Amino acid sequence: MSDSKSDGGDCTSHRTAVTEAEVEALVRGICFKTGPPRALGVELEWLVHELRAPQLPVTPERLRAAYAALRAVPLRSPLTVEPGGQLELSSPPAASLMECIRTVSADLDTVRGVLAEDGLTLVGVGHDPWHTPRRFLHEPRYDAMEACLDRTGPAGRHMMCASASVQVCVDAGQEEPGPLGHERRWWLAHHLGAVLVAAFANSPLIGQEPTGWQSSRQLMWTQIGAGRAGAPPLDGDARGAWARHVLDSPVMCVRRDDGGPWEVPEGLTFREWTRSGTPRPPTRADLDYHLTTLFPPVRPRGHLELRMIDAQPGEDGWIVPLAVTAALFDDPAAAETAYRSVKPLVERTLHRPAPHNPLWTDAARSGLADPELREMAAECFAAALEALPRLGADAEVIGAVAAFRDRYVARGRSPADDLLDRRRRTEPARPQRTGDPGGTALDRRRKDIRT
Numbered sequence: 001m002s003d004s005k006s007d008g009g010d011c012t013s014h015r016t017a018v019t020e021a022e023v024e025a026l027v028r029g030i031c032f033k034t035g036p037p038r039a040l041g042v043e044l045e046w047l048v049h050e051l052r053a054p055q056l057p058v059t060p061e062r063l064r065a066a067y068a069a070l071r072a073v074p075l076r077s078p079l080t081v082e083p084g085g086q087l088e089l090s091s092p093p094a095a096s097l098m099e100c101i102r103t104v105s106a107d108l109d110t111v112r113g114v115l116a117e118d119g120l121t122l123v124g125v126g127h128d129p130w131h132t133p134r135r136f137l138h139e140p141r142y143d144a145m146e147a148c149l150d151r152t153g154p155a156g157r158h159m160m161c162a163s164a165s166v167q168v169c170v171d172a173g174q175e176e177p178g179p180l181g182h183e184r185r186w187w188l189a190h191h192l193g194a195v196l197v198a199a200f201a202n203s204p205l206i207g208q209e210p211t212g213w214q215s216s217r218q219l220m221w222t223q224i225g226a227g228r229a230g231a232p233p234l235d236g237d238a239r240g241a242w243a244r245h246v247l248d249s250p251v252m253c254v255r256r257d258d259g260g261p262w263e264v265p266e267g268l269t270f271r272e273w274t275r276s277g278t279p280r281p282p283t284r285a286d287l288d289y290h291l292t293t294l295f296p297p298v299r300p301r302g303h304l305e306l307r308m309i310d311a312q313p314g315e316d317g318w319i320v321p322l323a324v325t326a327a328l329f330d331d332p333a334a335a336e337t338a339y340r341s342v343k344p345l346v347e348r349t350l351h352r353p354a355p356h357n358p359l360w361t362d363a364a365r366s367g368l369a370d371p372e373l374r375e376m377a378a379e380c381f382a383a384a385l386e387a388l389p390r391l392g393a394d395a396e397v398i399g400a401v402a403a404f405r406d407r408y409v410a411r412g413r414s415p416a417d418d419l420l421d422r423r424r425r426t427e428p429a430r431p432q433r434t435g436d437p438g439g440t441a442l443d444r445r446r447k448d449i450r451t
Helices: 020-031 060-070 097-117 140-152 155-162 182-199 216-224 238-248 270-276 284-292 319-330 332-349 358-369 371-391 395-407 415-426
Strands: 040-050 079-081 087-090 120-123 165-171 298-300 303-310
Touching (some): 020 238, 040 319, 060 097, 087 097, 097 120, 165 319, 319 371
Antiparallel strands (some): 165 303
């Protein structure tokens, strides 16, 4: 959703209309590019807060000045801005885990230094615990996005303007079956994804109050709706399932290049658009843009983009989910262990696509307090720790993963629990309302955030 995500060029490019059959062929060809896993990447979203008082809002003028200064310094990772002013660094494809870590770490050091000169800092948390959603970027595409997402309630604005994540990008996998085969990796991503949600949940507060969910960010994605933020069914044909999903998902907007507002049709799928040709026939550029407006937990973009992990605390907290995910996908032995470990979770999905199934709901609500998810996380972390030396990880990275396992996984906790503990130490107890199960802020504000 950031200003780096291509809008497919202006809507005058690729003027030739595309047919339904052409769309399916294009999606099959561009979204799953198979081959032996060779590259790795990470996209880090951060909230930008006052260095000394993060509960105070940062004015748009200060953000604009800070981002102008950042664009003047050399970085290897593209730096972009999300609609709410969150900052994102997207690593270039790396040939190894350590190359990825070193590149992004060096860029983050530079970014933090520039921001500190203006009294600002990067904060790693899945949802802003202090501030209400406020749009920083005002462009036709974000006006259209907001109008579209508002139809399903306020969750869309929370996602656009108040959330942050660690998105790990791995190769789609080999054409052949096996631990590194693309069908296996697609399946694994959608089941291991729930374990990653639980282990790295880090967004339990909204408006400084507990929501009752370890990952409120993941809850928001669920509320946006299956057509916009859901996965296709796992029917054993990843390419075909994704192509059908793309065609049958609603069009967010019809772009214009004359400076006017973009049209936001209601209920128009891309398949219907190709058939009707109204309000104008869709082009290849429209398809390219449509693909960027779908936000499933696992998005195929030639590679697989795992989007379910909350932003992590600390300057280097993002390294742990990156290292664990890389190990479980790119080391054959660890991938096989992860596959066998999460297989029992299939029953809990009720064969519904992620994240709109009971497994993902339990992961977002309970985190590793869920006994089965805790057991699966322990097995997966053990496999990752065995695999990391084979991937060339250094002692510092391996130590960080081991420390996370000991601090959180072994104790059935996630980073969200630290935020909740900190709030309990600093905030006075508040009485629960009668008939308000759990007394959560989320339940008390159903008009703001619907469950």
